[in-house]
Amino acid sequence: MAQSSLCQPMFLLAFTHTPKRLASDIASDQGQVLVIVTAAVGGFTLLVILTLFLLITGRCQWYFKAKMTAEDKRQTDYHNGHVPFPGIKTYVDPDTYEDPTQAIHEFTKEIDPSRIRIERVIGAGEFGEVCGGRLRTSGKKEIAVAIKTLKGGYVERQRRDFLREASIMGQFDHPNIIRLEGVVTKSRPVMIVVEYMENGSxxxxxxxxxxxxxxxxxxxxxxxxxxxxxxxxxxxxxxxxxxxxxxxxxxxxxxxxxxxxxxxxxxxxxxxxxxxxxxxxxxxxxxxxxxxxxxxxxxxxxxxxxxxxxxxxxxxxxxxxxxxxxxxxxxxxxxxxxxxxxxxxxxxxxxxxxxxxxxxxxxxxxxxxxxxxxxxxxxxxxxxxxxxxxxxxxxxxxxxxxxxxxxxxxxxxxxxxxxxxxxxxxxxxxxxxxxxxxxxxx
CATH class of the missing domain: 1.10.510.10 (Transferase(Phosphotransferase) domain 1)
Structure with a gap:
């Protein structure tokens, strides 16, 4: 309906003006339409560009915010003593624990003494005897082990120092580092059980x-x-x-x-x-x-x-x-x-x-x-x-x-x-x- 009312004045003008005047008016009207179309296209383009800019800016802000959050988390983990890179272990000094027994529980495995069979004495250590024997594994298989024992009459400090070595060994896993099998701490004698090395020192x-x-x-x-x-x-x-x-x-x-x-x-x-x-x-x-x-x-x-x-x-x-x-x-x-x-x-x-x-x-x-x-x-x-x-x-x-x-x-x-x-x-x-x-x- 709006289009019909717009066309009527233009139709009348076509019969009331001379051909020269008509051509001039048509050219003028076409110029106006061209300006309007150009303005509309330009406005639409500007709107699209502005929208894209806002979207990109938002994405960038989100990206940098997420990156900074992740970086902050890594820094926090690092300062809290956690490993900053996956797959890389860091040694933890047992002496940093307020309760030394916590390090023992965290880094060693408690062995039921009934699974251990002491066969012979093979040496003497700082805290007691070193024995050779057998350890029955969870698969019922027996393996040769060396057993360090803590001699009787010890004080708590000697027990802590004795088990400190186990809480250190328990953190290592390498073919050229002696392997800790576990500890016995809930009964006597207190023991540290390690793999047996046939040829000694x-x-x-x-x-x-x-x-x-x-x-x-x-x-x-x-x-x-x-x-x-x-x-x-x-x-x-x-x-x-x-x-x-x-x-x-x-x-x-x-x-x-x-x-x-x-x-x-x-x-x-x-x-x-x-x-x-x-x-x-x-x-x-x-x-x-x-x-x-x-x-x-x-x-x-x-x-x-x-x-x-x-x-x-x-x-x-x-x-x-x-x-x-x-x-x-x-x-x-x-x-x-x-x-x-x-x-x-x-x-x-x-x-x-x-x-x-x-x-x-x-x-x-x-x-x-x-x-x-x-x-x-x-x-x-x-x-x-x-x-x-x-x-x-x-x-x-x-x-x-x-x-x-x-x-x-x-x-x-x-x-x-x-x-x-x-x-x-x-x-x-x-x-x-x-x-x-x-x-x-x-």
Whole structure:
């Protein structure tokens, strides 16, 4: 109806104006219509753009708000002690619990003593006897276990210290870390039950089998220990007492880190070190800064690992032999380092020296140690050059060895008691271990 009333005036105008006037009016009307249409389209487009802008802005605000909320939650979880990244565990120091028994309940499994059969005494521990026996599992299968018992007449503090090690072990799950089977706390004797390692401690095992293993087998043992230590380091855990006596060996020659009585947590800061007071320090295995300032870190564990390497390659010799502890401290301070044992490959002694650098930040990380040992295992020829046999160094570039962790040619010559030849090596242009590796017999 509205369209009909609009058309009538236009129809009358068509008969009352001249053709020239009519053409002018039609053009004018078309221009007005075009303006109206353009304005309408423009307005509609502007409305669409504005709507889209509001939608996008709203989405963005929602996205950033959600992202900030998630980030805040991660930060809150982190500060509350929860793991900020999925799949990565962090060690929790049992000493941080107000009630120590809570850590025992959280990290260990209570075993019914009727499932345990003690068969024989195999040693003595700090708190009581260590026995061999059998544990009946839930599937009615029996497995061999070692059982640490707490001797009678203990006070509550001794019981707490005894079970502390179990609450530490219970947090670890790695093929090169001793496995905790469970504890007995609700009856006497109080017990810690762990997997049984047929060959006992590494130091005594090596002494009993002096010279019986190939270099590759020894490197395989060292690689296992390094892998276990990398796992502990990644969890923020410092062992403090890494030594061959605290490594256990099973029937397949798999080495597992054990004895967590002296261990302490390393804080989130990678440069932080846990400072303790009191307690005995195993001088021959301990880094200088830990002896002097009681500062323990993964770097001090790396120093200890170098000593373990020396023990393995010497088949369980006592580090620094008959030197007194005081003489050991003074000698290390003056720059003395253990020489390579007989039959020790150059590459392994280089790694030992790298672990024994005075500046702890210069020592290798355990991830680097594992990687280096893997390279040696994949390339057994790199283990052929022995420290006492310089003539066996490779003659051609094709046989070049990789020395990524060695300190200097001078340090190497010092370590093999050939420091008097430093000037000769430098004059001949042998100022890096790569150039030494290319030496010919001539």
């Amino acid at each position: 590494l130091d005594s095992f090596l002494r009993q089998h002096d010279g019986h293993f190939t270099v590759i087998q020894l490197v395989g043992m060292l690689r296992g220990i390094a892998s276990g230590m990398k796992y502990l380091s990644d969890m923020g855990y410092v062992h403090r007492d890494l030594a061959a006596r605290n490594i256990l060996v099973n029937s397949n020659l798999v080495c597992k880190v054990s004895d967590f009585g002296l261990s302490r947590v390393l804080e989130d800061d990678p440069e932080a070190a846990y400072t303790t007071t009191g307690g005995k320090i195993p001088i021959r295995w301990t880094a200088p800064e830990a002896i002097a300032y009681r500062k323990f870190s993964s770097a001090s564990d790396a120093w200890s690992y170098g000593i373990v390497m020396w023990e393995v390659m010497s088949y369980g010799e006592r580090p620094y032999w008959e030197m007194s502890n005081q003489d050991v401290i003074l000698s290390i301070e003056e720059g003395y380092r253990l020489p390579a044992p007989m039959g020790c490959p150059v590459a392994l002694h280089q790694l030992m020296l790298h672990c024994w650098q005075k500046e702890r930040n210069h020592r290798p990380k355990f991830v680097d140690i594992v990687s280096f040992l893997d390279k040696l295992i994949r390339n057994p020829s790199s283990l052929l050059p022995l420290v006492e046999d310089l003539q066996s160094l490779p003659e051609s570039p094709a046989e070049d060895m990789d020395y990524p962790m060695f300190i200097s040619v001078g340090d190497w010559l010092d370590s093999i008691k050939m420091s008097q030849y430093k000037s000769n090596f430098m004059a001949a242009g042998f100022n890096t271990m790569d150039s030494v590796a290319r030496m010919s017999i001539e």
